[in-house]
Amino acid sequence: MGNEAIALGAIHSNLSVATGYAGTPSTEVMETIIKEVNRMDKINNDNTNDNNNDTTIYVEWSTNEKVALENAIGASYSGANTIVTMKQVGLNVASDPLMSLTYLGTNGALVIVVTDDPTPHSSQTEQDTRHYGSFANVPVFDPCDAQEAYDLTKYAYEISGKYKTPVILRSTTRLSHGYNDVIIDKVTDNEVIERLKTEKSNIGFIKDPKWAIMPKLVSKNHPILEEKQLKIAEDFSNSNFNNITIFNNKNTDNKNNKKNLGIITSGVSYYYTLEALNILKEDKTNDEFQNFLDNYNIEILKISTPYPFPESKVLDFIKNNKKDILVTVEELDSVLEDNTLKLIGKYNSTINNTNNNNLNNIKFYGKYNLFPKCGEYNVDIVKTLLNKIINEDIEFECNNNNNNNNNNNNNNNNYNNYNKNKMGNGENTEQEITLPVRLPTLCAGCMHRIAFYAFKKVAKEFKKQNIETIFSGDIGCYTLGATPPLSATDTCLCMGAGISLATGLSRVNSNTKNIAFIGDSTFFHSGIPAVVNAVYNEADVTIVVLDNETTAMTGHQPHPGTGQKARGNAKVIDIEKVLKSCNVENVQTIDISKFANIEQEEVFNNILKECKSSMEYKGVSAIIFKGDCVTKKIPNSKKSKAKNLKVVIDENLCNSCKLCINEIGCPALRYDSLNNSIELLDSCTNCGLCINICPKGALSKKLVF
């Protein structure tokens, strides 16, 4: 896996400190480091579970990305080699220390692994981390497969150490979650441990005014920082990671008569480009392309270090076999494209125009006239557009809007025909097949569903008094509370925003109730300042903490409320106590373990009562729903005697009114149109929530042996 390769690359570069906050698709980098440390610790016969001794890498799931980066910076100042892992939106949170850090530089190597998510598959944004490179003057590395991820990680450590600068290793979902065969260095565990010992014996913080940022220091350091970028760019130009692939055979005829096409690309787009060209080449019916191959040399330049841009390398590429056509192929933003165009402009404006060395009259294709700016690329998209270039059937409109709209439609039609039931390739259309739609949804038996349903029910009561309830959500599994039929999320923006949004909404929407849902991990990540703000400024909101005692969405990482760390145990920080110490006076905890008798009317009504009183309270109130995540392995000791109690449907009582399905959207309930009946699927966890809904009493728990 790409993420595993990055982790091993770091461990093989004498890593001593690793911090991060979980976020798809970055999470496995840290998880791999933790796994390796645990494994080596056993070899070392050092089962003290000591997370910071001479022979182990210190690993930490931090409370948020800013904190993670600052921890690593402290270690780096002292000479330790460090890694910080996060997803792209995490870097927004950590950008404050990053922007300042570059002026001061580092001591030990500091590699920030940031994963982008074109499409996006599981993110709030499609932002392109490469921009942080030029924004913060931080070198960026951008690998194309797991092998290069390993090699480039090692190179990133080298550059970071050599130039005393933080660096960003940028990945995308396809790389992070893709697998390749990877050749890694032969480094034995003992070697890793020995190196670490040596490394750690040299670590120590040396006091120096250079570590304290001051305006005067910044103005002194800024020119040095800019100078550094030029040197690194030169290093990158000489690096083999930025390399040229000759696509078509030059031995066919005298290449001097041929024209030249150059493609500049990076990351996974490099492989899409290669394969697209190969497919076009093998298609003997494509006369235009066969013709093109006879008349053109095709060369591909892969850029693995987008910032600082390796200008000399790119310039040589354009000038050698002087390119008649240039194409940039890259996902997300036009980073390679803008830098290439800038380079050509700079070059043309500095040379003496009387000689014929200028780079005018190059046909240039990029995002401004052809390639999509949004979404993930694939071979089919690249192939279609390259074919278009070759056929020269592009109308050169610099009217971007038109073009980009077309491109994005194009893009959307090209893949993910997920919700279309038509055949994509035009064959076999004699029969329409209806395929099921599998939307992401809260798991069957998820404790969050109970909270959402309870608040929705109470909100209906307020509605009768003409009081509207606005639900603000947050980032985590419970974001899925937005999907119908629950539809219990009216706003959702970024980590920790739910509480502040609810507060803001309450200021200008009189006669409304404002509820903010926040998960346990998100609460610690960035929820607490919003709580303090709401209380101190006397807002009237209800905070609902959905505490399933884990960071569930990303695969169960620990947080300060779990009693676990990346390695070993710790003392729990109690959310209820935190809320109370922030002067939230009305705090209640509802314990919904998986085995609560939620199917009993009295139990469920009590929950509704507590939700209602919480909403009626003038001021900041909080309810903590505490329970287990159904995907977490629960120790057997917790298994209750109720395990033989199963939810069953009495078919004689059920009249298929679908109320159970339409109210809570539990994936274990399905309407079978063939038999006009409701069926209970295997995924049912027997939580019993649906029993509260059925007006006919057709749902109940029965002892099953």
Add this chain to the structure above:
Amino acid sequence: MKKCDIIISGVGGQGIVLASRLIATMALRKGYKISTAETIGMSQRGGSVVSNLRLDSYRKGSLIPKGQANVIIGFEPAEAYRYNEYLNKDAKVLLNSNPIYSSSKTPENEIYSKKEVIKIMELFDKNNTLTSCNFNKMALEFGNLKTMNIMMIAIACFNNYLPFSVNELNNTIKEEMPSKIKDINLKAVEFAINNFEKYANINSNNVIKI
């Protein structure tokens, strides 16, 4: 070595990712270059899951282009048909005929039923080389639903849908799997090969039954 582009698709929780890793391990042992792409992340439990697995003598990108896949191992009929346009005309289809219904409230989900499953099988049967069995039944009768993925791989090897022999599969299980689960997997392979015709959906007269 001849390239082999494999799509493995199904529903979250069926063991698709593990299946794809096992095939990748077999390919590694044979000296293939491997690229895989998997959909993981946003709550995949019960969602559509697909793994692209590419075996070749040189490195490629991990996403299979349309019309290129040589094999599809479909853990669920609709999830197999979803990737129909990715299959090339000679593609081999191994199908688990046991449908998994979705409960999200959409008109499609109320229509998707056994009728659609039969239509899907007929189309695959007409356009491709198809082996279709109820692997859920097979695994349940063997005694462990979790062995469904290994059984499908076993049949894929046995029918020459994959470039690996059953022997190579058994050796991979023996040498690469944790010892706790080795035995049950080896037995599952044997059970699948000895009994799969019993669970097949298409009889010699080409009559489809589920």
